[in-house]
Amino acid sequence: MTDRLGERAVVLGGSMAGLLAARVLADSYDEVLVVERDTVTGTTTARKGVGQGRHVHGLLARGQQILDELFPGFTRDAVAAGIPTGDLGELRWFFNGRRLEPGTTGLICVSATRPVLESRVRERVAALPGVTLLEQHDIVGLVADGDRTAVTGVRVQPQETGARERTIEADLVVDATGRGSRTPVWLEEFGYERPDEERIRIDLSYTTRRFRLRDEAVLNGDLSINPVSSPSHRRGAFLSRIEDGLVVVSLTGVLGDSAPADLEGFLEWTRTLPVSDIHDVIHDAEPVDDGAVFRYPASRRRRYERLSRFPGGFVVLGDAACSFNPVYGQGMTVAALEALVLRDHLSRGGVDPKAFLADIAGVIEVPWQFSAGADLGYPEVEGDRTPEWEAAGAYMSALHAAAAVDGEVTATFMRVAGLVATPDALMSPDMMRRVDEGSRRAGAAVAA
Numbered sequence: 001m002t003d004r005l006g007e008r009a010v011v012l013g014g015s016m017a018g019l020l021a022a023r024v025l026a027d028s029y030d031e032v033l034v035v036e037r038d039t040v041t042g043t044t045t046a047r048k049g050v051g052q053g054r055h056v057h058g059l060l061a062r063g064q065q066i067l068d069e070l071f072p073g074f075t076r077d078a079v080a081a082g083i084p085t086g087d088l089g090e091l092r093w094f095f096n097g098r099r100l101e102p103g104t105t106g107l108i109c110v111s112a113t114r115p116v117l118e119s120r121v122r123e124r125v126a127a128l129p130g131v132t133l134l135e136q137h138d139i140v141g142l143v144a145d146g147d148r149t150a151v152t153g154v155r156v157q158p159q160e161t162g163a164r165e166r167t168i169e170a171d172l173v174v175d176a177t178g179r180g181s182r183t184p185v186w187l188e189e190f191g192y193e194r195p196d197e198e199r200i201r202i203d204l205s206y207t208t209r210r211f212r213l214r215d216e217a218v219l220n221g222d223l224s225i226n227p228v229s230s231p232s233h234r235r236g237a238f239l240s241r242i243e244d245g246l247v248v249v250s251l252t253g254v255l256g257d258s259a260p261a262d263l264e265g266f267l268e269w270t271r272t273l274p275v276s277d278i279h280d281v282i283h284d285a286e287p288v289d290d291g292a293v294f295r296y297p298a299s300r301r302r303r304y305e306r307l308s309r310f311p312g313g314f315v316v317l318g319d320a321a322c323s324f325n326p327v328y329g330q331g332m333t334v335a336a337l338e339a340l341v342l343r344d345h346l347s348r349g350g351v352d353p354k355a356f357l358a359d360i361a362g363v364i365e366v367p368w369q370f371s372a373g374a375d376l377g378y379p380e381v382e383g384d385r386t387p388e389w390e391a392a393g394a395y396m397s398a399l400h401a402a403a404a405v406d407g408e409v410t411a412t413f414m415r416v417a418g419l420v421a422t423p424d425a426l427m428s429p430d431m432m433r434r435v436d437e438g439s440r441r442a443g444a445a446v447a448a
Helices: 016-025 061-070 074-080 114-126 183-189 263-270 277-282 331-347 353-375 387-403 407-417 423-427 429-447
Strands: 006-012 029-035 085-087 092-095 108-110 131-134 137-144 151-158 166-169 172-175 197-212 224-228 236-241 247-253 292-302 314-316
Touching (some): 016 061, 016 114, 016 331, 061 108, 061 331, 114 131, 137 183, 247 263, 314 353, 387 429, 423 429
Parallel strands (some): 172 314
Antiparallel strands (some): 085 108, 137 151
16 A cells, blocks of 8 residues: 555554554554553453553543544443443542532543443554554564664564564664663664653552442432642542443552542541542442552653664654653643654654654643642652742642632633643633632631
């Protein structure tokens, strides 16, 4: 076909970032091979390669829109399969211990567990002509040309006993292996510099259990209940209705704090949240599994776009480029945005790695500033606190207060947090007026 750019592209990693990369690559290469160390076909449960797979995941609104764009009818089919959905601004949100006034956004929240959501994407990708999932294969390293100016393939090791390492040639290799990516090491081996890294250490923990409610009426029709952790209320939680009539609850601790996994300790910990809503819902619910704990030490951004040299035929995306504090739910959606960047480069006749890495740096910037800026609100977190950060923090504090009494503020904030609207939407004259008036009203209500 005349619109094909090459014979084969290889994607390293079969999680969401890798699957979305494979989706757009399938339009430009005769064959797309996704190399994955786990068994993934038919899997709808958490697996070893996705450490946080059992915990509550947020697909932001922009991510949901992109899935519908790349896989027409995706949300419709999810609803038909029994996956709960709702308006993002009408969920039960709590910031700084106060409930936000619901505000209709028109943005859809798809409330599926990460494994189920990923499985639905994987099924659509695997059905594409030319796409193959190479499961149970470990990635050994990259292969380069003679002068190491371009990557020409990848070395893989099948996990079967006695199997030999083999080399897979490729016109393009995509690293979507997540935060444990070895690209910095591979670059160094080929004579390139390692990228600079920015780290925001938050020492986050997730402790998660699933429950079957004895009476779903206790939810009052809500899709989720989210008392979000903050410097003023450090313990947080997410409760979401999910598939099969269950709810999943993830308790979040920061800076070394962690909820117990045993049922008694888990329920007791919910009493320490700033609001009683989650304890009220699950205190007499039926547990359907044991608790699981996931720890996330630090957000990490690798600044590949700053490198003066980078090999051809090779790009990095997803958590391999930037791993966000998962409490903000940005990872899958940023990966989806990066897949659109990859599609755009492919449509122009090929991928120049340095140009691609510069473009995804632009995609990463806003969510990184959002999550890193919020984490710097904890005094113990190390990082630069500029006058601009101080001003932004003060404004966001006022905005969250105003959202407790003004649903339009809530709706606008959710559009921005959902990566559908730009941060400029929070600074329009009307919004600044609403924030000023709403924060005053909220302050007066607390004082009374």
